[in-house]
Amino acid sequence: MMGAVGLRTHIWNNNLKSILLLAGFPFLLMLLAFAAALVLTGMGGDTYSSGQGGMDLGADFSAAIDIWPTMALWSIIIAGIWFVIAWFGHQTMIDMATGAHSVTRQEEPELYNLLENLCISRGITMPKLKVIETDVLNAYASGLTDKQYTVTVTRGLMAKLNKAELEAVLAHELSHILNRDVRLLVVSVIFVGIFSFVAQIVFRSLFWGGLGGRSSGRRGNAALLMIIAIAIVAVAYFLAIAIRFALSRKREYMADAGAVELTRNPDAVISALEKISGHAEMDNTPDGVREMMIENPKAGFAGVFATHPPIEKRIEALVEFAGGQRRVRSTSVPAV
Numbered sequence: 001m002m003g004a005v006g007l008r009t010h011i012w013n014n015n016l017k018s019i020l021l022l023a024g025f026p027f028l029l030m031l032l033a034f035a036a037a038l039v040l041t042g043m044g045g046d047t048y049s050s051g052q053g054g055m056d057l058g059a060d061f062s063a064a065i066d067i068w069p070t071m072a073l074w075s076i077i078i079a080g081i082w083f084v085i086a087w088f089g090h091q092t093m094i095d096m097a098t099g100a101h102s103v104t105r106q107e108e109p110e111l112y113n114l115l116e117n118l119c120i121s122r123g124i125t126m127p128k129l130k131v132i133e134t135d136v137l138n139a140y141a142s143g144l145t146d147k148q149y150t151v152t153v154t155r156g157l158m159a160k161l162n163k164a165e166l167e168a169v170l171a172h173e174l175s176h177i178l179n180r181d182v183r184l185l186v187v188s189v190i191f192v193g194i195f196s197f198v199a200q201i202v203f204r205s206l207f208w209g210g211l212g213g214r215s216s217g218r219r220g221n222a223a224l225l226m227i228i229a230i231a232i233v234a235v236a237y238f239l240a241i242a243i244r245f246a247l248s249r250k251r252e253y254m255a256d257a258g259a260v261e262l263t264r265n266p267d268a269v270i271s272a273l274e275k276i277s278g279h280a281e282m283d284n285t286p287d288g289v290r291e292m293m294i295e296n297p298k299a300g301f302a303g304v305f306a307t308h309p310p311i312e313k314r315i316e317a318l319v320e321f322a323g324g325q326r327r328v329r330s331t332s333v334p335a336v
Helices: 002-043 057-098 109-122 155-160 163-178 181-209 216-246 250-263 266-276 287-292 311-322
Strands: 100-102 128-132 139-142 150-154
Touching: 002 057, 002 181, 002 216, 057 100, 057 139, 057 181, 057 216, 057 287, 109 128, 109 163, 109 250, 128 155, 139 163, 139 181, 139 287, 150 155, 150 163, 155 163, 163 181, 163 250, 163 266, 181 250, 181 287, 250 266, 250 311, 266 311
Parallel strands: 128 150
Antiparallel strands: 100 128, 139 150
């Protein structure tokens, strides 16, 4: 009963965070639009300034506020276009970044049947199934709706894991879909992508525009406006990036528990994690995609920016709360 309550709370929190992301997005976008207005005012010489000789900093701010609605409109248009593209095309982008390709029942019968049976046991629509041709051991789920959900595994995972362990990994990824972790992660990645794109436009404008062709007074005002704009962009971008790390790492514990519930085999979940540990590094894969994977070894400075709890901690939780056991490692017995 407690487990069910905890799962419902986790799903509710994910839904709430998705709503908060949607609600907070316009605020951060307006911050970037104001930064762009400051940049345009600073680069525009005396064009936008209403002060005497362009020397009045207050007039520069008033000019930036005047053109803010225009910059906000362009920001919304750019963000809207990106959001539509990302909403419908995010899976294609992910596949291009990882090299994943779709597989059919005829091509991978065991993998397909394992996933299908898990979906039947829960009465859910079967997600698409894809494979990455790499020896790395990893897997992830992606998508925003029932029609978009996809489970992707690596060839290395299929080669190194036995049937029960592979089923445990598929169950883990299905749990992410059922728990709404996937939708929350994809939404956060889309938003961070938008902020990255707009922030790059602002920074490039700063470097390409320069401060030449202005009076010394205008140069001082323009430089100050640029500094303020950089600070605003940095704050907005930091807040967008912080969204990733605000997403609870508890999702992996919950998905592990969900895998146990689906398979009734905690030992297989533990064994799969043990085999994956140390062999999950996906080089040249975007950060956002690595966050979706069953294991992301990159933890940043001193583990502060880790998106996943250590596998050892996850195994300990499965041993303590799910009654699982570690694999018995073989030891050589010297001949007498």
